[in-house]
Amino acid sequence: MADSAELRVGDQTINLPIIEGSEGERGLDISKLRSQTGLITLDPGYGNTGSCQSAITFIDGEKGILRYRGIPIEQLAEKSTFLEVAYLLIHGKLPTQAELEEYVGSITLHTMLHEDFRSFFGALPKDAHPMAACSAAVGALSTFYPDSLDPSDERQLEISIHRLIAKMPNMAACAYKHSIGQPLIYPRNDLSYAANFMHMMFATPCEHYEVDPVIEKVLDLLLILHADHEQNCSTSTVRLVGSSMVNLFASVSAGINALWGRSHGGANQEVIEMLARIRDEGITTKQFVDRAKAGDDNARLMGFGHRVYKNFDPRMKIIKKACFDVLEKLGVRTKLLEIAVELEEIALKDDYFVERKLYPNVDFYSGVIYNAIGTPANMFTAIFALGRLPGWIAQWSEMHDDPAFKIGRPRQIYTGETMSDYVPIEKR
Numbered sequence: 304m305a306d307s308a309e310l311r312v313g314d315q316t317i318n319l320p321i322i323e324g325s326e327g328e329r330g331l332d333i334s335k336l337r338s339q340t341g342l343i344t345l346d347p348g349y350g351n352t353g354s355c356q357s358a359i360t361f362i363d364g365e366k367g368i369l370r371y372r373g374i375p376i377e378q379l380a381e382k383s384t385f386l387e388v389a390y391l392l393i394h395g396k397l398p399t400q401a402e403l404e405e406y407v408g409s410i411t412l413h414t415m416l417h418e419d420f421r422s423f424f425g426a427l428p429k430d431a432h433p434m435a436a437c438s439a440a441v442g443a444l445s446t447f448y449p450d451s452l453d454p455s456d457e458r459q460l461e462i463s464i465h466r467l468i469a470k471m472p473n474m475a476a477c478a479y480k481h482s483i484g485q486p487l488i489y490p491r492n493d494l495s496y497a498a499n500f501m502h503m504m505f506a507t508p509c510e511h512y513e514v515d516p517v518i519e520k521v522l523d524l525l526l527i528l529h530a531d532h533e534q535n536c537s538t539s540t541v542r543l544v545g546s547s548m549v550n551l552f553a554s555v556s557a558g559i560n561a562l563w564g565r566s567h568g569g570a571n572q573e574v575i576e577m578l579a580r581i582r583d584e585g586i587t588t589k590q591f592v593d594r595a596k597a598g599d600d601n602a603r604l605m606g607f608g609h610r611v612y613k614n615f616d617p618r619m620k621i622i623k624k625a626c627f628d629v630l631e632k633l634g635v636r637t638k639l640l641e642i643a644v645e646l647e648e649i650a651l652k653d654d655y656f657v658e659r660k661l662y663p664n665v666d667f668y669s670g671v672i673y674n675a676i677g678t679p680a681n682m683f684t685a686i687f688a689l690g691r692l693p694g695w696i697a698q699w700s701e702m703h704d705d706p707a708f709k710i711g712r713p714r715q716i717y718t719g720e721t722m723s724d725y726v727p728i729e730k731r
């Protein structure tokens with residue numbers, strides 16, 4: 304196959320090298336385009352533009368393939384645990400038993416928050432969205448740990464990574480507890496990562512709280528499924544912010560804000576609100592789909608569509624199965640799941656969606672599970688952020704280790720006013 308492409312501009316012809324990845328993906332290297340031709344490229348939304356070469360996650364949108372460090376998501380979902388997946392993404396290999404025990408032990412010992420965080424959360428309005436609270440709290444970590452902010456210091460970076468992974472579930476739970484006026488709950492070192500989060504979310508000082516193992520397992524699975532997804536919006540945000548050499552906490556705080564958007568991670572909250580609206584307004588799923596097709600922005604079929612997956616989202620298949628399993632085990636019957644299944648069936652047969660290659664994505668069924676295990680809708684995206692954290696960290700670290708690393712600074716095509724003089728106010 305060709306290893307370069309010819310570009311003819313006027314009477315100039317240049318060769319652009321073609322780079323090929325380990326899975327056969329090919330890309331034009333345009334890093335010398337402007338210096339050779341004076342031209343830049345334009346690609347709103349970066350649908351055709353690679354920002355980096357990465358060895359962390361591979362997605363094939365046509366075949367519905369997702370692999371973390373080469374391992375299929377289906378195998379990790381069945382056999383791994385979230386902290387083992389975090390280790391895999393960040394360190395590039397599965398840990399040995401000893402490495403995993405040390406990793407889990409270290410993270411467990413960092414789950415407590417500085418006591419001043421109690422007044423931090425106490426200062427927030429009761430109705431503060433958990434994503435706002437989490438991005439603020441993660442950003443504030445850089446004020447509590449000024450000794451570990453240097454992105455180029457291995458030791459400082461390692462402790463920051465462990466603190467982040469350990470403390471984010473605590474922060475998310477604090478945001479929730481503060482919003483319902485309940486005491487903030489300390490983490491417990493005898494619980495797993497997922498169980499500890501559920502404990503901090505739902506325990507109270509008044510009585511013993513036992514985490515249902517069914518819930519513990521499905522939450523761990525959901526965290527695995529959300530752990531990384533190559534150069535999505537929030538990951539690209541973490542990379543771009545991190546490229547300025549700011550610390551990891553500030554970079555992840557920016558990523559949390561990007562994830563919050565309804566076109567991205569915020570969609571999981573929008574999906575459950577959409578399902579509840581259909582249930583409560585008594586409209587049929589067909590009526591809703593017709594509104595979505597008509598381009599009614601209040602009726603966009605949330606949880607459908609994806610920039611990369613044009614066939615199916617492998618994560619959705621796993622989550623949909625888990626939905627049925629968990630609701631049956633918990634003895635929960637919910638109209639929301641029935642509505643979701645109906646919407647999927649109608650949309651997948653409708654030319655509007657088929658022609659645009661719109662399929663259910665990771666957010667379509669996840670909220671049904673979060674709802675069934677008792678989490679409020681405004682916490683769904685915060686749980687997505689807990690899952691995505693190791694991916695953000697791995698991608699940020701890979702960027703810093705990349706020999707081609709430099710600050711991200713895109714160009715533009717200027718379309719504004721040509722040169723004009725300042726007009727004194729008396730002459731305007």
Ligand code: SDX
Nearest residue numbers: 532535566567568570603604605606607608609610659664
């Ligand atoms: C995530 O990038 C990632 O990997 C993200 C993610 C991750 O793990 O990090 O996978 C997580 O963010 C999943 C996506 C969650 N968002 C939603 O579910 C929100 C609903 N979906 C969309 O808004 C949309 O599909 C996007 C944002 C996901 C993708 O947008 P694109 O690729 O820019 O596609 P588009 O908006 O240009 O849509 C193409 C066409 C348009 O119609 P036409 O202008 O061609 O007539 O499809 C239509 C859109 O109007 N369309 C929809 C639709 N999504 C797209 N129509 C109805 N319902 C929808 N959900």
